[in-house]
Amino acid sequence: MRAVDALMECLKAEGVEVVFGLPGGANLPTYDAFYDAGIRHVLVRHEAGGGHAAEGYAKATGKVGVAVATSGPGATNLVTPITDALMDSVPVVFLTGQVRTELLGTDGFQEADTIGITMPIVKHSYMIQHPLELPRVLHEAFHIARTGRPGPVLVDLPTDLSRGEIPYEPVTETSLPGYQPTIEGNHKQIRQAAKALAAARRPVIYAGGGVINANAAAELTAVADAGHFPVTCTLMGLGGFPASSPQWLGMLGMHGTRTANYAMDGADLICAVGARFDDRITGKISEFAPHAKFIHIDIDPAEISKNVPAHIPIVGDAKRILARLLDEYRALEADPSRLDAWWAQIQQWREEFPLRYADSADNEIKPQFMIEALHEATGGEAIVVSDVGQHQMWTAQYYGFEKPRRWINSGGLGTMGFGLPAAMGAQVGCPEDLVCVISGDGSIQMNIQELATCAQNEIPVKVFIMNNGYLGMVRQWQELFWDRRYSQVETGQFPDFVKLAEACGCTGLRFEDKTTLLEDMRRAIATPGPVVVDVRVTREENTYPMIAPGSPAREMVG
Amino acid sequence: MEAGTNAPLSLEELDAAVGLRTGRTHVLSILVENRPGVLTRIAGLFARRGFNIETLTVGPTADESFSRVTLTVDGAVDPIDQVTKQLHKLVNVIKIRDLEPDTTVQRELALFKVAAEGAARSELLELCEVFRGRVVDFTKRSVVLEVTGAKRKIEAFEQIVRPYGLIEMMRTGEIAMSRGRAET
Numbered sequence: 084m085r086a087v088d089a090l091m092e093c094l095k096a097e098g099v100e101v102v103f104g105l106p107g108g109a110n111l112p113t114y115d116a117f118y119d120a121g122i123r124h125v126l127v128r129h130e131a132g133g134g135h136a137a138e139g140y141a142k143a144t145g146k147v148g149v150a151v152a153t154s155g156p157g158a159t160n161l162v163t164p165i166t167d168a169l170m171d172s173v174p175v176v177f178l179t180g181q182v183r184t185e186l187l188g189t190d191g192f193q194e195a196d197t198i199g200i201t202m203p204i205v206k207h208s209y210m211i212q213h214p215l216e217l218p219r220v221l222h223e224a225f226h227i228a229r230t231g232r233p234g235p236v237l238v239d240l241p242t243d244l245s246r247g248e249i250p251y252e253p254v255t256e257t258s259l260p261g262y263q264p265t266i267e268g269n270h271k272q273i274r275q276a277a278k279a280l281a282a283a284r285r286p287v288i289y290a291g292g293g294v295i296n297a298n299a300a301a302e303l304t305a306v307a308d309a310g311h312f313p314v315t316c317t318l319m320g321l322g323g324f325p326a327s328s329p330q331w332l333g334m335l336g337m338h339g340t341r342t343a344n345y346a347m348d349g350a351d352l353i354c355a356v357g358a359r360f361d362d363r364i365t366g367k368i369s370e371f372a373p374h375a376k377f378i379h380i381d382i383d384p385a386e387i388s389k390n391v392p393a394h395i396p397i398v399g400d401a402k403r404i405l406a407r408l409l410d411e412y413r414a415l416e417a418d419p420s421r422l423d424a425w426w427a428q429i430q431q432w433r434e435e436f437p438l439r440y441a442d443s444a445d446n447e448i449k450p451q452f453m454i455e456a457l458h459e460a461t462g463g464e465a466i467v468v469s470d471v472g473q474h475q476m477w478t479a480q481y482y483g484f485e486k487p488r489r490w491i492n493s494g495g496l497g498t499m500g501f502g503l504p505a506a507m508g509a510q511v512g513c514p515e516d517l518v519c520v521i522s523g524d525g526s527i528q529m530n531i532q533e534l535a536t537c538a539q540n541e542i543p544v545k546v547f548i549m550n551n552g553y554l555g556m557v558r559q560w561q562e563l564f565w566d567r568r569y570s571q572v573e574t575g576q577f578p579d580f581v582k583l584a585e586a587c588g589c590t591g592l593r594f595e596d597k598t599t600l601l602e603d604m605r606r607a608i609a610t611p612g613p614v615v616v617d618v619r620v621t622r623e624e625n626t627y628p629m630i631a632p633g634s635p636a637r638e639m640v641g
Numbered sequence: 642m643e644a645g646t647n648a649p650l651s652l653e654e655l656d657a658a659v660g661l662r663t664g665r666t667h668v669l670s671i672l673v674e675n676r677p678g679v680l681t682r683i684a685g686l687f688a689r690r691g692f693n694i695e696t697l698t699v700g701p702t703a704d705e706s707f708s709r710v711t712l713t714v715d716g717a718v719d720p721i722d723q724v725t726k727q728l729h730k731l732v733n734v735i736k737i738r739d740l741e742p743d744t745t746v747q748r749e750l751a752l753f754k755v756a757a758e759g760a761a762r763s764e765l766l767e768l769c770e771v772f773r774g775r776v777v778d779f780t781k782r783s784v785v786l787e788v789t790g791a792k793r794k795i796e797a798f799e800q801i802v803r804p805y806g807l808i809e810m811m812r813t814g815e816i817a818m819s820r821g822r823a824e825t
């Protein structure tokens with residue numbers, strides 16, 4: 084069969100149900116094979132949309148996402164999603180077409196050095212050099228994307244090689260001597276960690292996106308319950324621990340709760356699980372958690388002691404490590420009353436500094452109110468996908484995530500335009516679930532073309548645009564730190580999102596009244612098919628509280 | 642130093658933030674799968690963190706599916722650790738060692754093209770012998786001398802022949818092997 088037909092067999096063998104892509108000259112053979120391969124293909128309107136859709140699919144389902152693009156401009160359009168997938172450890176295989184081998188390096192039509200351009204942003208990549216390699220490479224690509232610390236893997240396939248006749252035999256084994264992720268944590272270290280937890284008087288569990296990736300939410304909750312430990316999550320870790328738990332401190336970091344950040348500041352032991360001490364978490368790093376010792380559980384050894392030196396490093400899969408940590412901790416029979424004073428302190432912070440905002444006196448919709456209304460309208464059960472900006476932080480603060488894989492956003496790269504296509508992917512992966520997008524009037528426009536994809540493919544996402552007429556987050560920084568010199572942040576009232584939605588084949592709605600917002604939202608959610616709602620909110624509201632850049636966590640403002 | 646304030650930053654502040662190098666040279670020996678692009682991936686990791694690779698050699702090993710990369714780089718102690726961890730993450734990298742000078746033998750080969758006329762010729766040839774070098778080209782107006790050894794020996798030889806009229810010098814960069822029975 085042709086190499087591209089073998090490619091289809093490999094995709095099926097990997098359990099791929101759907102790919103997101105857009106064809107072109109260099110991948111015509113691949114698209115010919117898709118024609119009757121029996122794999123669902125969603126035709127996106129821009130390759131970046133396809134890349135983010137594959138990410139959203141992967142984040143919602145835990146499976147490997149697949150995005151397909153042609154050579155040159157198709158491949159360069161994938162640069163943002165590939166980087167995004169690397170930063171947030173999302174398992175996605177990117178399949179790019181390439182010009183025929185005799186044109187390589189000659190500036191042939193639509194030739195770009197895709198491997199070279201993407202080298203620093205992939206977990207791994209392959210340039211196919213012989214059609215016979217294709218099946219092995221493809222399985223290796225999926226294996227690498229899915230295992231260890233997940234990430235993007237790119238396979239670049241020259242068009243002539245893709246037509247090569249090869250005998251196809253299913254690949255049963257891959258051998259990657261240089262790639263052996265550590266799965267089991269070191270037993271002694273786990274015991275050490277249990278002892279440290281049992282001795283701690285002011286412990287905090289600080290969990291990141293690694294908990295979601297490792298499907299370790301249940302194990303995390305079990306450890307937290309066993310020790311009655313306070314828990315905070317990063318932006319990426321939300322849903323890894325139920326927000327309704329009395330042990331929940333809220334999100335930490337730049338726009339986290341005061342309680343979470345103060346607890347980190349006062350802790351004597353911090354147990355980091357699948358989190359990487361990003362600058363948005365630590366604030367001024369020299370003053371981060373000054374009294375704490377650190378247990379650091381991570382699958383990626385390069386994260387250990389990268390930003391903050393770990394006293395007890397444990398490399399491996401969080402799910403397994405936490406399960407064993409639970410046993411070790413229980414065996415120690417630590418006295419829970421040692422934490423009484425700590426909990427009293429935490430309770431005091433909670434009472435003194437809850438998340439709060441001043442609601443409007445009239446019908447104006449405050450952005451925070453909008454998120455609370457969404458929570459109510461969805462019963463807290465939706466898969467919520469956000470874009471990047473103030474609306475993202477308010478959603479993280481006010482939605483209250485109970486379960487993993489229900490909160491999908493771009494954390495590490497902070498990619499505006501991520502939301503709509505990622506939601507599309509999540510909805511395709513979870514057809515039974517309600518998928519809602521919270522976006523900004525700025526972000527939504529960066530991949531708004533995918534509304535047409537949603538309409539054409541009957542992907543019924545509900546898009547709520549928090550419209551403040553500004554690139555709000557940048558406006559906030561200009562207000563707070565740059566003397567209110569608003570430079571290029573006003574979007575005005577363009578475009579008309581209702582008309583735009585209708586032009587794309589979606590239902591378009593506009594909500595402006597707080598008093599009817601909840602019913603309006605319910606109505607939008609009940610409307611079949613993709614729906615876009617332009618929600619007019621307070622124009623100059625700020626996201627608080629906030630750790631100002633370069634400040635320590637204990638000096639939160641707002 | 643994020644734009645949390647509109648105050649300008651002095652050049653001194655910016656310089657201070659660039660990070661101090663200890664100046665200690667590291668000799669890294671990296672065993673890699675013999676696959677296209679490996680070298681670019683390795684070099685890219687150093688470039689991203691602002692390390693200057695001083696020497697770099699690549700060659701086959703006893704097993705043809707692997708190659709050995711030896712590179713020397715100046716760096717601070719902690720950041721080099723960060724780079725080696727990142728190197729480990731490259732799928733085609735099998736093994737990395739940050740070699741200690743005391744327990745390794747290091748060698749490189751250098752060629753010196755020197756203007757050699759009249760009496761200087763015999764002097765040069767004698768010097769070459771003292772350094773256990775070899776004459777590999779010999780013309781009326783120049784000689785090409787080959788010297789192998791550790792970096793210090795090569796540099797000493799360079800100092801000595803320079804006054805004779807060093808036309809050009811080429812060095813391969815060091816390779817390094819651990820002493821004793823164990824593999825590097």
Ligand SMILES: Cc1ncc(C[n+]2csc(CCOP(=O)(O)OP(=O)(O)O)c2C)c(N)n1
Nearest residue numbers: 472473474497499523524525526554555556
């Ligand atoms: C692709 C991209 N370009 C620029 C930025 C910088 N940026 C961060 S937040 C933001 C404003 C986002 O505005 P909007 O989507 O309207 O959301 P809001 O903050 O108003 O809720 C910008 C421009 C970014 N994160 N991503």
